[in-house]
Amino acid sequence: MKNAPLLAVLLALPLFLNDFWLTQVATRALILGITALSLSFLATYLGVVSFAQAMMAGIAGYTIAYFGPNTVAIGWELPFWLSIPLALVLATLAGALTGLVARRSRGIYAIMITLAIGVAFFYLTRQNYSLFNGWTGFSGVRAPQVFGLNLRAPVPLYLMTLAVAVAALVLVAGFVRSPLGLTIQALRDAPGRVRALGIPALGPIVAAFAFSGFIAGAGGILNVWYNERISSFSVGLGPIIDILIICVIGGLRHPAGAFIGAIAFVLLETFAVDLIDRDRFNTLIGLVLLAIVMLAPNGLQGMAAALVARLRPRAATPKTSI
Amino acid sequence: MTLFFIVTLNGLTLAALYFLAATGFSLIFGLMRTVNMAHGALLLLGGYVGFSVVEATGSWGLGVIAGGLAAALAGALVQFGILGWMQGDELRQTLASIAISIIMADLMLWHWGGITYQVTLPELLSGGQRLPLLGVGYASIRLALMAFALVIGVALWFLIQKTRFGAVIRAGVDDQAMLRALGFPIKRIFISVFALGGMLAGMAGVVAASALSIAPGTDLQFLLSSLVVVIVGGMGSVGGAALGALLVGLAEQYGLAYAPTYGAVFTFAIMVLVLAVRPQGLLGRAEK
Numbered sequence: 001m002k003n004a005p006l007l008a009v010l011l012a013l014p015l016f017l018n019d020f021w022l023t024q025v026a027t028r029a030l031i032l033g034i035t036a037l038s039l040s041f042l043a044t045y046l047g048v049v050s051f052a053q054a055m056m057a058g059i060a061g062y063t064i065a066y067f068g069p070n071t072v073a074i075g076w077e078l079p080f081w082l083s084i085p086l087a088l089v090l091a092t093l094a095g096a097l098t099g100l101v102a103r104r105s106r107g108i109y110a111i112m113i114t115l116a117i118g119v120a121f122f123y124l125t126r127q128n129y130s131l132f133n134g135w136t137g138f139s140g141v142r143a144p145q146v147f148g149l150n151l152r153a154p155v156p157l158y159l160m161t162l163a164v165a166v167a168a169l170v171l172v173a174g175f176v177r178s179p180l181g182l183t184i185q186a187l188r189d190a191p192g193r194v195r196a197l198g199i200p201a202l203g204p205i206v207a208a209f210a211f212s213g214f215i216a217g218a219g220g221i222l223n224v225w226y227n228e229r230i231s232s233f234s235v236g237l238g239p240i241i242d243i244l245i246i247c248v249i250g251g252l253r254h255p256a257g258a259f260i261g262a263i264a265f266v267l268l269e270t271f272a273v274d275l276i277d278r279d280r281f282n283t284l285i286g287l288v289l290l291a292i293v294m295l296a297p298n299g300l301q302g303m304a305a306a307l308v309a310r311l312r313p314r315a316a317t318p319k320t321s322i
Numbered sequence: 323m324t325l326f327f328i329v330t331l332n333g334l335t336l337a338a339l340y341f342l343a344a345t346g347f348s349l350i351f352g353l354m355r356t357v358n359m360a361h362g363a364l365l366l367l368g369g370y371v372g373f374s375v376v377e378a379t380g381s382w383g384l385g386v387i388a389g390g391l392a393a394a395l396a397g398a399l400v401q402f403g404i405l406g407w408m409q410g411d412e413l414r415q416t417l418a419s420i421a422i423s424i425i426m427a428d429l430m431l432w433h434w435g436g437i438t439y440q441v442t443l444p445e446l447l448s449g450g451q452r453l454p455l456l457g458v459g460y461a462s463i464r465l466a467l468m469a470f471a472l473v474i475g476v477a478l479w480f481l482i483q484k485t486r487f488g489a490v491i492r493a494g495v496d497d498q499a500m501l502r503a504l505g506f507p508i509k510r511i512f513i514s515v516f517a518l519g520g521m522l523a524g525m526a527g528v529v530a531a532s533a534l535s536i537a538p539g540t541d542l543q544f545l546l547s548s549l550v551v552v553i554v555g556g557m558g559s560v561g562g563a564a565l566g567a568l569l570v571g572l573a574e575q576y577g578l579a580y581a582p583t584y585g586a587v588f589t590f591a592i593m594v595l596v597l598a599v600r601p602q603g604l605l606g607r608a609e610k
Binding site: 049101104105107108111112113115116117119120124127128129130237241244248279280282283285286287289290293294297 | 355357404407408411412413414416417418420421422424425427428429432542546549550552553582583584587589590593594597598601
């Protein structure tokens with residue numbers, strides 16, 4: 001386990017950080033990282049940049065809000081051990097459906113179609129009141145109490161989020177080594193050859209999207225507990241673009257990029273006030289994105305990897321990139 | 323029955339706007355394979371500039387021209403300064419244009435604020451018209467908008483099918499490498515097409531600000547509609563954009579009138595249906 005020291009540091013964080021740093025920075029970065037991981041998984045291994053991840057996360061979040069305690073008197077309450085699996089199942093289904101719609105699309109076409117799906121979902125949540133409660137959405141969503149432990153308290157929320165993040169990374173690592181995961185990577189590299197071998201492409205593509213929906217759903221559940229509310233703004237263009245920005249800043253070619261990008265994004269968001277007017281944060285993040293795209297297309301993770309490779313030219317094996 | 327006519331007319335109005343917005347988007351994509359995510363921002367910029375010019379000069383026509391020119395200039399700058407440097411790397415261009423749209427939207431919010439603007443209409447267009455046959459009254463500006471879209475569509479068709487510049491664009495769509503090999507200044511052509519697309523978007527912005535209204539968020543609305551319109555109609559074809567705009571505009575208005583809380587789903591359903599049957603769009607050509 002070469003990552004054991006890092007994990008130990010992350011586990012010990014609650015001992016060093018105050019509640020602000022632990023919740024607003026560390027937990028938030030991990031939650032954003034999980035959702036972003038669902039995108040960088042698709043981008044890295046299927047070669048598809050999807051804008052529908054906020055939709056999948058949103059479906060999980062809305063499910064938790066609809067079937068959980070909330071203060072808007074819509075939906076009915078289920079115990080959390082039912083609503084959580086239900087939310088994950090619906091998010092996975094949403095992912096599978098997205099994959100089904102976008103199955104024949106690559107590159108920019110996939111971007112356009114998933115963006116249309118994501119934004120259509122945003123407009124649906126804004127228009128519809130019976131399921132999504134329109135503009136206002138759901139408020140007063142509470143994380144469950146397990147054995148008298150409030151999961152929304154800073155330390156339990158952080159540790160739970162960390163556990164989910166690690167589990168998601170392990171799942172991704174396992175998935176890409178499985179036969180199905182290998183088929184997905186083969187489809188990324190040489191779709192024609194895969195079809196020529198007689199391997200149907202539809203199943204693996206849908207499975208990859210479904211899997212990313214599952215991970216996005218996990219992020220969405222944590223996010224709705226963290227924010228204690230969800231509305232159409234949680235699935236609008238802002239969050240859609242934020243997820244993409246996080247992945248691009250971190251690096252779209254490696255799953256770890258999602259978390260590196262999330263930390264950078266949250267730090268920037270938290271401390272941008274000291275640099276510029278708070279209202280102009282979007283200009284700042286846009287400039288950062290533009291700079292990364294123009295100067296370092298592989299993001300911070302790519303920069304770090306290149307730096308490491310330069311420092312140890314012999315020890316490092318050249319990483320094959322697409 | 324009156325409701326049906328009104329809704330149909332509203333749908334046609336929206337279709338005309340969507341057509342104006344989407345043709346530029348489609349043209350840029352058809353020639354350069356660039357998904358210009360800043361297209362909505364160009365449209366909104368045109369709308370704002372048009373509003374300011376109309377306020378200052380009192381001339382509506384001048385406002386439409388100024389809005390178109392401002393967006394054309396912005397589009398040319400974007401292609402010249404940023405997107406042109408990463409030609410061929412589509413994902414990077416898409417990401418860069420997203421960054422540009424974020425920056426543009428934020429700067430416009432800064433300058434024009436978060437309020438909703440509506441351009442003051444000239445005398446001629448401000449009233450309503452009683453339509454013969456249908457027996458319903460309808461706002462003149464909206465009728466003018468449909469006529470405007472028709473004129474632009476025909477002019478664009480003429481430009482692309484009958485002029486030398488159009489022939490170069492069509493050649494570029496079909497075989498960019500050959501066009502380059504023949505010594506055509508492809509960089510300049512790209513910049514002018516980007517300017518043309520921007521101009522269409524900018525004029526659409528002013529017209530949208532006259533017939534409806536504009537506010538922050540309008541950029542997103544028209545970016546999405548442009549996306550869906552070109553996905554449905556087919557990329558890079560003026561006819562495809564027109565057909566796609568008609569379908570999407572009408573579906574949206576019928577949806578809004580007859581199933582108000584699920585309106586967004588109609589647009590989306592059309593897109594999914596088209597993708598399932600004809601992935602290249604109704605009038606699009608299949609990728610090689």
